[in-house]
Amino acid sequence: MPLFDSLYNFAHWLTQNRDEAEDLVQETYAKALKGFGSFQPGTNFRAWIFRILRNTFLTSRTGLAATKTVPLESEDEPEQTVAVSRATPESILLGQADQQQVQAALEQVPVIYREVLLLCDVEEMSYQEIADTLAVPIGTVMSRLYRARKALRAALQEQGKMRETKHG
């Protein structure tokens, strides 16, 4: 089953729970087979099936709870980008390539940002594919990605500070 591993990984990151991730993937395949008629040949199959999974998640109890707590900023307004400064705690952390700490930081990022990071950096979807999956304009994908990376850096910085406090 193609995309099975990717869908499961994405589902587990969204739900943060193995049983719920399995239920989500199972329901996704059931809906995909049932609604295969709505898939238009020639359009992006990957975006289509990821969209089913994501929509199923959003209507689940965990999904509703997770998205309810996210402050929605005015996403269509482009943010002023700033340079990623030299030798910040998170760049030091990244230099040490501690995968567990990046995973912990990803867990802390709100789900609406986590999903866009996963689709872009793990699934390596184009902005257009992400826009199709999330059913939002490309401009929203870009601003959401910008905020997601900022949130991830902040989470890594927080971990860096905590580590410094712990060790010193």
Add this chain to the structure above:
Amino acid sequence: MADDRWQPKLDQYLDSELSAEEMRGMDAHLRECASCSGDALRRMQLKRATRLAGQRYAPSAEFRRRIERKVAAKSPARRWLWIPALAMAAVVLLAATITVGRWYERSRSEQLLAELADLHVADLASPTPVDVVSSDRHTVKPWFQGKLPFTFDLPELPGTGYTLVGGRVAYLEHEPGAHLLYDAGAHHISVFIFRDRPEIERVFPARDSTRRVLSFHVESWAAGGLRYFVFGDASPEAIQGLSRLLKQAGT
């Protein structure tokens, strides 16, 4: 000081979302602007760390079997309704499998190249880019003995336009290898030598070719069970020239 025109586009550049013309413009800008190239490196590190950290969860074999059974086991009375849909799904899924397979290989290749780019740039930014400093291959090569699980040969360089700067041990996906640094005019070229593995062979087929990665050129080949990468911002001709010398030394 970061450049106001290019700096806001760095994420789009690293996500391969700029037009071909803008990609070329950014390549040229990064070669000249230390601030933006440092910023790009830090963003690339975050992107790569996210990719590695994000590939975290794998479905259990039991769950996979369960889903396969559920997909296959439809009630006999309704099975005929599924035949056209399943046939169509099979065609699309086959196409998706091929696409995903190719995408995975491309992704693996990009991941390896991104790691090499990190090693190259981090090395140059380091106050001690090499641990053994010598232009003499008879000094540099023995230095690696006992540090690596393999040996390799290095070429004679006088009159070739290349100068050996030195070397250090590097790690690619937790595998130790040699990282040699050469000067070619105003450019630095990294040569990486690792034991060849089937998974690297799959994403870097044996044919000789010089690829472009961000603003770098890279040539890779396998010989005698070893995998070579010649990597740097020098011209493709300079990369190919050093590659030729290394291939001759290895035969």
